[in-house]
Amino acid sequence: MMTNALGITRRNFVVGMAAAGAGFSLGFFTPLGGSGPLPAAETPEVNAWVVIMPDDTVVIRIARSEMGQGTLTGLAQLVAEELQCDWSKVATEYPTPGQNLARDRVWGSFSTGGSQGIRGSHDYVRKGGAAAREMLIEAAAKRWKVPALECSAAESVITHEPTGRTTTYGTVAADAAKLEPPFDVILKDPKEWKIAGKSLPRLDTANKVTGKQVYGSDLRMPGMLNAAIKACPVFGGTLKSYDENKASGMPGVRKIVRVGDNAVAIVADTWWRAQSALEALPVTWDFGPDANVSSADIAETLKEGLDAKEAFVGNKAGDIDKALATASKTVEAVYGYPFQAHATMEPMNAMARWTADKCEVWCPTQNGEAALAAATKASGLPASKCDVYKIHLGGGFGRRGAFHDYVEQAVTIAKQLPGTPVKLIWSREEDMTQDHYHPITQARFVGALDENGDLTGLRVRISGQSILASVMPGRMNNGMDPFVFQGLLPDGDHTISYDIPHLLIDHAMRNPHVPPGFWRGVNINQNALYIESFIDELAHAAGKDALEFRQELLSKNPKCLAVLNAVAERAGWGKPAPEGIGRGLAVCKTFASYVAACAEVSVDGSGDLKIHRIVAATDPGHAVNPRQIEMQVEGSFVYGLSALLYGECTVKDGRIEQENFHSYGVMRLREMPEVETIVMPSGGFWGGVGEPTIAVAAPAVLNAIFAATGKRIRHVPLKNADLRAA
Amino acid sequence: MIKLNVNGRTVDVDAEEDTPLLWVLREQLELTGTKYGCGIAQCGSCAVHINGEVVLSCAMPVGSISEGAKIVTIEGLSSDGDHPIQKAWAELDVPQCGYCQPGVIMTAAALLAKNPKPTNAEIDDAISNICRCGTYARIRQGIHVAADWKA
Numbered sequence: 001m002m003t004n005a006l007g008i009t010r011r012n013f014v015v016g017m018a019a020a021g022a023g024f025s026l027g028f029f030t031p032l033g034g035s036g037p038l039p040a041a042e043t044p045e046v047n048a049w050v051v052i053m054p055d056d057t058v059v060i061r062i063a064r065s066e067m068g069q070g071t072l073t074g075l076a077q078l079v080a081e082e083l084q085c086d087w088s089k090v091a092t093e094y095p096t097p098g099q100n101l102a103r104d105r106v107w108g109s110f111s112t113g114g115s116q117g118i119r120g121s122h123d124y125v126r127k128g129g130a131a132a133r134e135m136l137i138e139a140a141a142k143r144w145k146v147p148a149l150e151c152s153a154a155e156s157v158i159t160h161e162p163t164g165r166t167t168t169y170g171t172v173a174a175d176a177a178k179l180e181p182p183f184d185v186i187l188k189d190p191k192e193w194k195i196a197g198k199s200l201p202r203l204d205t206a207n208k209v210t211g212k213q214v215y216g217s218d219l220r221m222p223g224m225l226n227a228a229i230k231a232c233p234v235f236g237g238t239l240k241s242y243d244e245n246k247a248s249g250m251p252g253v254r255k256i257v258r259v260g261d262n263a264v265a266i267v268a269d270t271w272w273r274a275q276s277a278l279e280a281l282p283v284t285w286d287f288g289p290d291a292n293v294s295s296a297d298i299a300e301t302l303k304e305g306l307d308a309k310e311a312f313v314g315n316k317a318g319d320i321d322k323a324l325a326t327a328s329k330t331v332e333a334v335y336g337y338p339f340q341a342h343a344t345m346e347p348m349n350a351m352a353r354w355t356a357d358k359c360e361v362w363c364p365t366q367n368g369e370a371a372l373a374a375a376t377k378a379s380g381l382p383a384s385k386c387d388v389y390k391i392h393l394g395g396g397f398g399r400r401g402a403f404h405d406y407v408e409q410a411v412t413i414a415k416q417l418p419g420t421p422v423k424l425i426w427s428r429e430e431d432m433t434q435d436h437y438h439p440i441t442q443a444r445f446v447g448a449l450d451e452n453g454d455l456t457g458l459r460v461r462i463s464g465q466s467i468l469a470s471v472m473p474g475r476m477n478n479g480m481d482p483f484v485f486q487g488l489l490p491d492g493d494h495t496i497s498y499d500i501p502h503l504l505i506d507h508a509m510r511n512p513h514v515p516p517g518f519w520r521g522v523n524i525n526q527n528a529l530y531i532e533s534f535i536d537e538l539a540h541a542a543g544k545d546a547l548e549f550r551q552e553l554l555s556k557n558p559k560c561l562a563v564l565n566a567v568a569e570r571a572g573w574g575k576p577a578p579e580g581i582g583r584g585l586a587v588c589k590t591f592a593s594y595v596a597a598c599a600e601v602s603v604d605g606s607g608d609l610k611i612h613r614i615v616a617a618t619d620p621g622h623a624v625n626p627r628q629i630e631m632q633v634e635g636s637f638v639y640g641l642s643a644l645l646y647g648e649c650t651v652k653d654g655r656i657e658q659e660n661f662h663s664y665g666v667m668r669l670r671e672m673p674e675v676e677t678i679v680m681p682s683g684g685f686w687g688g689v690g691e692p693t694i695a696v697a698a699p700a701v702l703n704a705i706f707a708a709t710g711k712r713i714r715h716v717p718l719k720n721a722d723l724r725a726a
Numbered sequence: 727m728i729k730l731n732v733n734g735r736t737v738d739v740d741a742e743e744d745t746p747l748l749w750v751l752r753e754q755l756e757l758t759g760t761k762y763g764c765g766i767a768q769c770g771s772c773a774v775h776i777n778g779e780v781v782l783s784c785a786m787p788v789g790s791i792s793e794g795a796k797i798v799t800i801e802g803l804s805s806d807g808d809h810p811i812q813k814a815w816a817e818l819d820v821p822q823c824g825y826c827q828p829g830v831i832m833t834a835a836a837l838l839a840k841n842p843k844p845t846n847a848e849i850d851d852a853i854s855n856i857c858r859c860g861t862y863a864r865i866r867q868g869i870h871v872a873a874d875w876k877a
Contacts, residue, residue, distance in 0.1 A: 068823030068859040201819055208824030209815040210807040211759020211800035215825060218758035226753075251742060272749035345763050345771060345825040345858050394761075394825030395858050428764045627819065631864070635822060638860025661768040661856060670850035672862035 044177035046135055048095075048106040049079055049128030052173035056156050058085045060129075062092050063100070063107035064117045065366050066204060067396035068635075069690045070628035071117035073202045075125055077624055078118070081196040082129030082188065085169060086156040092203060097368035098387030110368040113401040113518060115591040115688020118624055122686055123187075130185035132176070139175035140167050190622055190683065199627035204392065216364040216391045217349045217425050224351070224421040225254055226271035227413050228278045231263035231434050234654035235513050237288040238262050247281040256281070257416045259409050267413060271425050290513040291654040298512045298651060299336075302442045305463025305508035306334065312509065314485030318502035320448075323457025327448035331541045333534055335445070336715040337526035339514055339656070340438035340647040341664055346394020347431040348406035352414035353421040354379060359386040359411060364393035366401035374404035378411035397639070398518035402471050403436050429659040436517025437649055437656075439465035441484075441526050445534040448502070453542030455553060457502035460488065460530075466509050467516045467523070481509065486523035486590065487695065488531065493592040493687075494524065497560045498535070498553035514651060520639055521694035524590045529644075532586040532699030533714065536706065546585055546703065547573050559682060560587050563596040563617040566678050571598035571615040581612065582708025586696035593687030594619040597637075599673075599700035603709050607724040611641065611671065611701055616693055617678040621685035630677040633693045637675055640697030642667040648717045665719065729793050732757070733802025743789025747781075748772045750788045751799060759800035759828045763856065770855030773829035774799050780836045800828035803835060810872035811835045820868045822859035830855045834869050843873050 045051045051059040060079045066072035076092050100107050108124060109116075133153055140158040141148035144165060151160050156169040190197060207213040232238060238261045247266060248256060252273030259265050264283055268274035305311075324330055350363035352375070359379035365371040371388045379386055388407075393400060410424040426434070441464030448457035466481035475483075484507045486494040496505075519525070539549035547568050554561040564587040568574070577583050580602045587596040600613045616633050623629055646665030650657045658664035698716065705723065706712050713721045727738045732755060741750050746765075751757045751774070760783060763771030767785035774783045775798040776791065791797070803809050807816075811834045814820075821827045830853065837844055837852040844852065849869050857865070 068821075070822070201816075202821075204824070205816050205819050205821055206807070208821035208827055209812040209831060211757075211828045213824050214758070215761075217762065218752075220756065220758075270749065270753040272745055272753065343858060345769070345823065345856065346761070347763075393823060395823045397858070425762070428762075428766075631819065631822060631861070634863045635860030638862060639858065642858075660766055661764050662766060666856055666858065667860075667862075668856065669853045669862040669865060672866070675863055 044173045046132040046173055046176050047128055047181060048103070049125060050083060050132035052169045054170045054173070056086065056089050056168050056170035058083065058090050058156065058169065060090060060092050061095050061107065063095060063110050064121065065110070065112040065368070065390055065393060065396070067112065067366060067393035069117065069632060070202055070625060071112065072204055073200065074118050074624045074628060075121065076203060077196045077200060078122055078126050079129035081193055082126045083133050084153045084155070087195050087200065089156065090203070094368070094390045096387050096389055097372040100369065101372070101383060111370070111401065112366040112396065113398060115691045117690070119592060119686040119688050126187050127185055130187060131181050134182045134185060135176040135179045136169050136172055138179055139172040143167070143172060143175065196624050199625055202628070213392060215346055215394045216351065216362065217346060217394070219351050219362055219391070219423060221351065221421040224423055225267050225269060225417065226274050227265045227267045227410070227422050227424040228271060228274035229259060229263055229265040229409055229424060229426060229430060230278055230283065231430070232285045232287065233433055234285070234287040234291050235515055236290050238286045239264055240284040240286050242284065243282040247277040250277040250280060253277045255417060257413055259412050263409065265409070265413050265424070267417065267422060271423070275427055287654060293513060293654045294652050295650045298440060301510050301512065302440065302463045305510040306442060306444045306461055308463070308508040310508065311461065311506035312480035313504070313506045314480070314482065315488055315490050315496065315503055315505040317490070317500070318457070320457050320459050320502045320504040323448045323502035324446060324459060327456065328451045329449040329541060331447045331449065331538055333445050333537055333714055334442060335530045335533065336442045337440065337529065338647070338717065339440050339649040339651070340519060340643055341432050341435045341649050341658065342397045342399035342519055343432060343664060343666065344393070344395030344397060344399055347428055348399070348426040349424060350407045350410035351421055351423040352410040353419070354411060354414040355419050357385060360389070361407055361411060362389045362391060363407055363410070364391050364400055365404065365407070366393065366396045370402065371404045371407050374407040375411050378408040379415065397520040398522070399435065402518055405434070432659050432664060433656045436471070436515045438519040438525065439467055439516040439523070440512065441465060443530045445530060447534065447538045449538065449542050453544055455500055455538055458500045460505040461508065462506070463508045464510050465516045466511060467518060469509065469511055470516050471518070481507070484523055485527070487527040487588055494590045496531070497557055497588055499556045500553065513654070514656070521691045524588070524691070524695040525640070525643065525698070528586065528588045528590070528695035529698045529702065529716070532588065532696070533702050533712070536584070536703045537712065550585065550587060559594045559619055560589055562682070563587060563594045563619050563680065566617040566680060567596045567598040567615045570676060570678060571600070573598060580708070582704045582706070584700045584703025584705070584707055586699035586703065588695045590695050591688030591692045592685060593621070593689065593692040595692040595696050597693070597696035597700040599704040601701060601704040601708055603705065603723045603725070605724070607722055609705065609718065609723055611673040613674045613676070614700065615676045615678070616696070617680055618689070618693060619680050619682050620687035620689050621681055621683060623679050623681040626679045629679050629689050632689045633677045634675045636691065636693035637697045638667055638672065640694035641671070641701065644698040644701060644716055645671070645718050648719070728788055730788070730791065730797060731794060732797045733799060739788065741788055744787045747774070747783040747786040747788050747791065747797070751783060757799050757801050761825055761828060763826065768856070769826070770833060771826045771829040773832040773855070775832060775836055778836065778839060780833050800832060803832065809835055810875050811838065811868065814868040814872040814875065817871065818864050818868050820861050820864040822861055826855055826857045830857065830865055834865070838869065838872060838876065842876055844869060
């Protein structure tokens with residue numbers, strides 16, 4: 001058996017083959033705690049979610065992807081809770097999307113985005129655990145010839161209550177696998193949880209502190225080659241030609257190939273040699289129709305949209321024209337949000353092996369089924385002859401969910417070297433200039449205040465890019481992109497928080513040629529920044545306290561009010577801030593969760609900002625692992641504040657100017673404020689965790705900057721702003 | 727042939743002299759714990775120790791490393807993941823996606839070797855690694871925990 005540098009056998013990668021013959025499905029085994037035991041081919045699958053080995057090891061199948069957000073551990077907790085197994089013997093594995101297709105999608109969606117990992121699958125994974133428990137109990141009862149009702153299970157041990165006899169899950173698992181699943185199961189009240197709801201350590205930490213965790217770019221296979229790629233830097237451009245002679249003789253180079261109509265790749269024995277040869281390869285491009293577009297052109301187009309006659313209406317109530325006409329005071333402001341790159345720490349990569357009979361791909365992906373679709377498309381083979389083996393991601397943030405350009409490319413290259421595994425890795429420069437970027441928008445807000453300084457009307461015009469128009473046109477609604485209004489909608493998971501009698505929010509769609517994508521938080525990032533800044537502007541104009549102004553508008557929204565009050569109280573709102581410190585608030589509902597933040601900042605005489613402290617509160621309904629929620633809140637501030645401080649991709653000559661971290665700045669440790677997280681699940685609903693807090697990061701800091709300096713920054717990132725006191 | 731001392735072992739490497747140490751480690755010595763993040767010494771994912779100093783291996787040509795220089799990677803930091811930094815990281819669940827963490831851990835270990843009780847300001851100065859998941863708060867905390875254990 002071939003062994004790679006990490007002592008992981010080839011069997012880890014070639015999955016489901018031996019197992020398929022035995023009628024059991026075996027997914028990619030996630031190596032936990034080093035070279036742990038692999039499930040044997042005969043291992044009984046109690047049901048799709050639970051495999052139990054004779055030594056009582058419980059392998060829980062996880063359909064969603066682990067990219068750092070802790071979903072792997074959280075979902076395992078939910079299954080284990082209902083299974084009532086010994087948590088210390090839990091391991092996890094990914095089923096493959098090919099197996100999911102072959103089994104009528106028994107594992108449901110593989111999509112890991114929209115903060116859906118837990119909230120989108122908690123019900124059926126818990127039922128999977130509960131059903132397996134019932135089957136194991138029944139198997140033991142049958143063996144003892146006693147009624148199942150006389151038996152109970154805890155910690156992977158089944159007890160016959162009247163006699164005290166015991167057996168273990170591992171002992172009866174093979175019998176249980178042969179039983180019919182129960183018709184229905186009753187789930188536990190979360191108040192009774194013993195494994196879920198606890199801050200248990202993550203299952204994937206051990207390998208992540210020793211360097212043993214295998215990422216896509218670390219994979220090795222016998223006889224594999226490495227590929228580096230360059231696509232046309234101008235979006236929409238194509239590859240004309242390249243001078244093969246200049247690179248084909250360089251060390252290690254095996255093949256130079258066209259990839260689709262817009263890219264060229266070099267395949268070599270090592271990636272470094274492939275990349276070096278690629279940099280020496282003269283390439284001629286047809287830059288296409290957008291070769292002269294610049295950021296200024298795009299800004300002009302969006303500005304025009306602010307006053308355009310036609311727009312899609314996303315939220316409407318009352319009579320906004322009348323409210324504005326009869327207001328005792330109106331306030332107006334225009335805001336703007338730029339393109340931003342995802343910049344996952346691990347650049348895009350995929351390994352592919354193509355033969356006329358089979359196409360296999362090993363890759364980091366937020367959506368195994370979408371990766372399979374991309375592989376199938378590029379392979380020219382039927383889906384039944386393709387499969388994808390998921391690897392933990394070195395960051396996702398939306399880049400690896402809806403877009404599998406890197407998978408299509410890897411398969412297209414591998415197809416030109418039949419039988420040879422080819423690992424494609426993008427350089428950082430390729431990663432940053434071939435992204436699907438955070439969409440660019442501008443927005444004009446006009447508010448109507450009455451004589452009491454109460455907000456009676458709000459008019460919002462958003463102008464700019466639609467993600468769905470570019471990425472998922474099938475989800476458009478009569479030409480409208482409803483998700484552009486994230487956080488400003490009348491109902492659903494992303495509603496506007498405030499009770500405003502007269503309201504009109506619309507969108508003039510303006511789509512530049514730069515491809516947009518889902519970017520952690522998606523449209524809430526700009527929309528929350530806009531509305532939470534504007535609410536502060538209105539409070540200031542009304543001469544009211546920013547907390548009290550919000551509290552009045554949230555009187556019909558107790559959950560938003562609760563998180564807002566929690567941060568205000570913890571931060572000491574209303575008591576004097578330390579000398580030189582300004583405080584700012586933000587609150588919103590998004591991804592079905594309620595979040596709020598209070599930031600404390602100072603700005604020195606030379607305009608340098610310091611973010612001292614942020615108090616955050618989140619109500620996700622249920623908290624499956626409170627420590628993981630705290631980590632997601634802290635991480636959301638880093639992602640959101642990186643965007644606020646530095647995040648900007650500019651366009652010149654039709655291409656993105658920023659190519660690496662020297663010109664695309666991100667937040668570093670020295671800028672990290674103290675973060676105090678209040679996790680306050682109120683029950684009764686399931687909200688997301690990975691993204692909501694990003695929404696409040698930027699506006700809380702912007703409002704605090706205003707409190708500290710009197711400067712209102714409406715166009716981000718802050719690196720372009722002069723923060724010296726007004 | 728270039729002779730290198732990596733994790734206490736002397737190895738001969740067949741590579742162009744301008745090949746960055748990172749790619750020799752990853753592709754020839756199969757030590758893939760050290761990561762590629764930027765290739766221009768900006769992000770710190772590729773941090774290793776050479777004679778106890780933090781070196782960003784993506785920008786270190788392998789031909790410029792003197793023979794006998796002691797290179798240590800994440801795989802060689804401890805025999806079984808029990809360096810105080812690694813133990814503290816496991817205790818606090820510092821990693822999220824984990825991709826940048828080998829570089830962060832190597833940088834933090836070098837800091838502690840020189841400064842057994844670093845202040846927050848000293849940590850801020852020493853750790854300039856990029857982590858996109860945003861584990862900075864726990865990195866800071868982890869270094870303090872490891873320092874307390876060592877003391």
